[in-house]
Amino acid sequence: MNGVPTIFEISSPGRKGIDLPPCDVPELPVEELLGTANLRDELPLPELSQVHVMRHFTHLSTINYGVNTGFYPLGSCTMKYNPVVNEEIAARPGFSRLHPCQPEELSQGILRLMYDMQVFLAEIGGMDAVTLQPAAGAQGELTALMLFKRHHERVGEGHRHIVILPDSSHGTNPATAARCGCDVLKIESGADGRVDLSALCSALSNESAAVMLTNPNTLGLFESRVEEIARMVHEAGALLYCDGANMNAILGAHRPGDAGFDAMHFNLHKTFGAPHGGGGPGSGPVAVKAFLEPYLPSPVVAFSDGRYHLRYDGPDSIGRVHAFHGNVGVIVKSYAYIISLGAPGLKSVSANAVLNANYLLSRIADAYEVPYGRRCMHEFVASAAKQKAQGVRALDIAKRLIDYGAHPPTIYFPLIVSEALMIEPTETESMDTLDAFAEALLKIAEEAESDPEVVRSAPHVTPVSRLDEAAAARNMELRWTPGD
Amino acid sequence: MLELIGISDISELFDQVPPSLLLPRLLDLPGPLSELELRTYAAELSDSNGNLDDYTCFLGAGAYDHFIPATVPAITGRSEFYTSYTPYQPEVSQGNLQAIFEFQTLVCQLTGMDVANASMYDGASALAEAALMATGVTGRGEWVVSGCVHPAYRETMRTYAWGAGRSLIEVSRASGLTDLDDLSRKVTENTACVVIQSPNFFGAIEDLAEAERVARKNGALFVVSCNPISLGLLKPPGAYNADICVAEGQPLGMPTGFGGPLLGIFACKKDLVRQMPGRVVGATTDAEGRRGFALTLQTREQHIRREKATSNICTNEALNALAATVYLATLGKNGLRRVAELCLQKAHYAAQTIVELAGYELPFSAPFFNEFVVKCPKPVSEINSRLLRKKIIGGLDLERHYPDLAGHMLLCVTEKRTSEEIHSLVEELAS
Numbered sequence: 048m049n050g051v052p053t054i055f056e057i058s059s060p061g062r063k064g065i066d067l068p069p070c071d072v073p074e075l076p077v078e079e080l081l082g083t084a085n086l087r088d089e090l091p092l093p094e095l096s097q098v099h100v101m102r103h104f105t106h107l108s109t110i111n112y113g114v115n116t117g118f119y120p121l122g123s124c125t126m127k128y129n130p131v132v133n134e135e136i137a138a139r140p141g142f143s144r145l146h147p148c149q150p151e152e153l154s155q156g157i158l159r160l161m162y163d164m165q166v167f168l169a170e171i172g173g174m175d176a177v178t179l180q181p182a183a184g185a186q187g188e189l190t191a192l193m194l195f196k197r198h199h200e201r202v203g204e205g206h207r208h209i210v211i212l213p214d215s216s217h218g219t220n221p222a223t224a225a226r227c228g229c230d231v232l233k234i235e236s237g238a239d240g241r242v243d244l245s246a247l248c249s250a251l252s253n254e255s256a257a258v259m260l261t262n263p264n265t266l267g268l269f270e271s272r273v274e275e276i277a278r279m280v281h282e283a284g285a286l287l288y289c290d291g292a293n294m295n296a297i298l299g300a301h302r303p304g305d306a307g308f309d310a311m312h313f314n315l316h317k318t319f320g321a322p323h324g325g326g327g328p329g330s331g332p333v334a335v336k337a338f339l340e341p342y343l344p345s346p347v348v349a350f351s352d353g354r355y356h357l358r359y360d361g362p363d364s365i366g367r368v369h370a371f372h373g374n375v376g377v378i379v380k381s382y383a384y385i386i387s388l389g390a391p392g393l394k395s396v397s398a399n400a401v402l403n404a405n406y407l408l409s410r411i412a413d414a415y416e417v418p419y420g421r422r423c424m425h426e427f428v429a430s431a432a433k434q435k436a437q438g439v440r441a442l443d444i445a446k447r448l449i450d451y452g453a454h455p456p457t458i459y460f461p462l463i464v465s466e467a468l469m470i471e472p473t474e475t476e477s478m479d480t481l482d483a484f485a486e487a488l489l490k491i492a493e494e495a496e497s498d499p500e501v502v503r504s505a506p507h508v509t510p511v512s513r514l515d516e517a518a519a520a521r522n523m524e525l526r527w528t529p530g531d
Numbered sequence: 532m533l534e535l536i537g538i539s540d541i542s543e544l545f546d547q548v549p550p551s552l553l554l555p556r557l558l559d560l561p562g563p564l565s566e567l568e569l570r571t572y573a574a575e576l577s578d579s580n581g582n583l584d585d586y587t588c589f590l591g592a593g594a595y596d597h598f599i600p601a602t603v604p605a606i607t608g609r610s611e612f613y614t615s616y617t618p619y620q621p622e623v624s625q626g627n628l629q630a631i632f633e634f635q636t637l638v639c640q641l642t643g644m645d646v647a648n649a650s651m652y653d654g655a656s657a658l659a660e661a662a663l664m665a666t667g668v669t670g671r672g673e674w675v676v677s678g679c680v681h682p683a684y685r686e687t688m689r690t691y692a693w694g695a696g697r698s699l700i701e702v703s704r705a706s707g708l709t710d711l712d713d714l715s716r717k718v719t720e721n722t723a724c725v726v727i728q729s730p731n732f733f734g735a736i737e738d739l740a741e742a743e744r745v746a747r748k749n750g751a752l753f754v755v756s757c758n759p760i761s762l763g764l765l766k767p768p769g770a771y772n773a774d775i776c777v778a779e780g781q782p783l784g785m786p787t788g789f790g791g792p793l794l795g796i797f798a799c800k801k802d803l804v805r806q807m808p809g810r811v812v813g814a815t816t817d818a819e820g821r822r823g824f825a826l827t828l829q830t831r832e833q834h835i836r837r838e839k840a841t842s843n844i845c846t847n848e849a850l851n852a853l854a855a856t857v858y859l860a861t862l863g864k865n866g867l868r869r870v871a872e873l874c875l876q877k878a879h880y881a882a883q884t885i886v887e888l889a890g891y892e893l894p895f896s897a898p899f900f901n902e903f904v905v906k907c908p909k910p911v912s913e914i915n916s917r918l919l920r921k922k923i924i925g926g927l928d929l930e931r932h933y934p935d936l937a938g939h940m941l942l943c944v945t946e947k948r949t950s951e952e953i954h955s956l957v958e959e960l961a962s
Contacts, residue, residue, distance in 0.1 A: 049820075049821040050822040064862065065600050068946075070873055071949055073876075074876045075876065077872060080875055081736065081898050090762075090867065090868055092863055092864040095863060101605065104602075104853075104857055107625070108606070108626050110626045111625065111627050112623035113610055113615040114615070126616060129613075131610075132566050132570065136570070141576070141578050141582050143582075143786040144582040144786055147594050147787065147789050147791075149588075149590065149924055153586070157580050157789050167560055182848075183845065183846040218832075224838060225838040226663070226843050268547065271548070273552070300545055301554060306552050324613050324850030325613065325615045325853065326616065326627070326847055326849035326850075327847045328792030328850060344690070365694075366686050367655070369656065369683075370654055370683045370790065371791055372791065373791050374793075376788045385560060386561050386563075386569065387562060387563060388563055391563065392562065398544065402541060405536045409537070422536075422547070445620070446622065449623055460834070478532065509625075510622075511622055511625060511817040513818055514621050515815045515818075520830075525632075525646045526636040527632070
């Protein structure tokens with residue numbers, strides 16, 4: 048066996064990583080306090096010294112690639128630089144060492160921050176009210192669909208059960224609709240990559256509950272006919288939802304609420320500079336138009352009589368979606384991000400994100416197919432169809448990019464582009480970085496012709512080469528066991 | 532750059548957006564602030580809160596003030612970890628993947644379950660997901676939930692149940708424990724799962740063996756929500772034949788953070804793994820036969836299965852799972868047991884000392900871990916206001932969640948509370 052030994056393999060009886068203080072109150076036998084029958088026989092946890100712990104996890108960090116390691120053009124994920132000052136701010140005891148049930152008189156600062164954040168997000172989205180409870184985008188989607196469901200019930204339309212979404216949508220959209228007891232109706236995108244209005248028209252009926260769109264969509268295209276779409280959706284009695292994953296394209300330039308969307312979620316960990324944490328924690332606040340406000344999860348942060356407080360009194364609220372008030376620590380980072388940039392800064396975030404994406408697209412468009420035109424918003428989807436004919440797939444190109452020092456783009460998504468390479472450079476990358484990445488992609492396109500094997504066998508510089516994922520699924524070794 | 536793109540002005544980049552939909556003004560937001568100004572402002576705002584460094588906390592109720600070893604923030608603060616994305620590209624994500632694999636193993640060791648996922652949002656949504664999973668496994672729509680489960684967890688479950696068209700049936704309480712007779716009455720052939728929390732919301736240890744028997748007899752899944760620190764001493768849910776075990780992982784090395792981000796722990800029996808929500812890491816080998824780790828069983832997940840997925844969860848709480856992994860690695864077997872013992876001893880000492888005061892009673896007699904209910908001679912709000920003047924945050928007023936428990940307070944004592952702090956609390960309660 049090679050690779051880094053696990054903490055279980057370096058464990059040795061008697062080692063300890065930390066001392067705890069002696070008990071300063073009289074002790075009684077544990078058996079007497081808890082009852083022998085309630086006690087466990089053994090606790091099979093590892094035993095390590097502190098230096099073992101620090102070396103182990105420091106080593107693991109060195110075989111992990113983050114935004115601070117290098118370019119991370121992962122489409123749909125907005126892997127921008129995370130301002131490090133925001134980490135320091137969120138870690139301040141006055142934010143991180145607060146108990147969620149402590150008296151409101153001790154919590155005026157954090158409640159003010161949360162209240163302001165609700166106001167900021169409503170302003171940025173062109174909406175009227177916000178809940179900060181959802182812990183991630185997918186939970187925001189679920190929350191919003193539940194708000195829609197409550198609305199339909201309240202207006203006597205509780206039978207509506209169909210959620211319509213385009214074939215380019217994120218996987219969370221249909222999964223969320225199913226979680227909310229709805230049936231999913233998928234419509235094919237038009238030849239221009241946008242919603243096909245006639246397909247939408249035939250899909251809409253008096254059973255439609257909602258239409259879920261991402262704007263700009265996952266092809267990096269703005270849904271130019273969104274006002275017409277909103278009119279059609281509303282005429283059919285359905286509601287229009289905006290998956291806000293791609294807000295980085297339109298900050299300060301366009302607001303979904305102004306185009307007729309009824310609700311949307313934000314991914315604070317994408318758009319507003321909070322780090323992704325290796326897969327979370329994120330934060331997925333939901334912003335809504337006024338008619339949905341009464342249904343928001345309880346509590347909301349309110350301001351009255353000169354003080355901030357948590358308001359629990361919504362009789363029409365759908366209820367809670369989180370044990371407390373959402374991922375406050377992430378909200379603090381994004382709040383700091385927003386006020387440090389201000390309105391002009393946020394506007395230039397999107398302008399530069401769109402500029403960088405278009406520049407990169409222009410640089411590689413002769414070597415790779417770009418099926419939906421030579422202009423994009425904050426990201427674009429190229430195709431390795433040409434290279435596939437030479438025996439090199441999108442996966443191979445992604446892995447070969449690692450050899451050139453970049454993180455691969457999102458691949459095989461959206462599903463409607465074959466051999467998709469979904470590239471989102473973000474605004475925080477310099478022209479040098481974009482050029483180096485473009486050069487790498489052009490070089491790989493050449494290699495696909497001249498030396499396809501070097502691409503197919505990539506990566507060559509990582510601690511492990513391509514892993515046998517089929518064996519992982521087959522063997523289901525999901526935990527370490529002695530003797531492994 | 533503009534020249535290469537073929538435009539002359541940056542505003543042309545937005546020509547896909549109809550002019551009527553372009554915002555004709557700047558957003559109405561404060562700022563911009565330089566880093567120096569931002570830090571000054573953030574210091575003012577955060578210092579205006581009363582935090583647990585300045586106040587002695589006897590509040591628990593789902594968020595706990597435990598000691599956090601310095602190893603934890605030192606590792607979670609490494610930006611190779613915190614600025615990475617979900618490890619979809621395993622060759623450049625072995626650090627994160629191995630840490631998650633270790634987390635899954637630690638969760639199994641702690642809970643006595645077969646398999647664990649890479650985390651959920653929090654204990655509340657993990658419990659709701661467990662119930663949805665039970666419906667998926669059994670094809671049944673009724674969730675039978677103890678009234679001693681954390682009220683916010685039950686509220687979250689009720690929201691999810693309503694959204695998915697399922698029903699939540701609540702079991703009544705008897706002396707701070709689940710009423711097992713009522714449980715027996717309510718579990719039927721329509722029951723998808725029996726949901727018990729132990730130690731329960733009142734801190735008391737439930738009769739899991741009997742609850743399991745009731746669930747099993749009716750073909751329902753047995754779902755247990757637990758406190759991971761208590762498992763340093765208590766028999767784990769796996770030993771009671773639980774089908775699914777969830778927990779709030781925040782006590783394992785995370786600050787209370789005004790209630791988030793938290794850590795949803797989710798574990799189940801091996802034969803249910805294909806119905807489990809969330810990401811899972813598995814061990815495998817690379818082309819040269821070296822051990823490596825990768826996300827696996829992804830055909831359960833939303834990005835592959837879309838509306839047929841076992842859950843809609845995508846982003847989870849990976850960095851907090853890393854915190855828990857470092858926490859448990861640092862404490863190890865003996866350290867976690869010792870933390871649990873300290874919590875237990877100090878909580879019992881506090882309870883015994885309080886009950887000697889005139890007018891204070893312990894209304895429930897079941898064994899408890901580190902939280903307990905006290906019946907007070909005065910309104911809880913009055914007592915807590917008095918405590919606050921001495922920089923003590925008192926227990927949770929139970930009246931809002933349980934009107935029949937007006938005048939009752941839920942106190943929590945962790946290993947961080949000293950004998951001196953306990954005596955200060957008792958002194959103020961007496962006055």
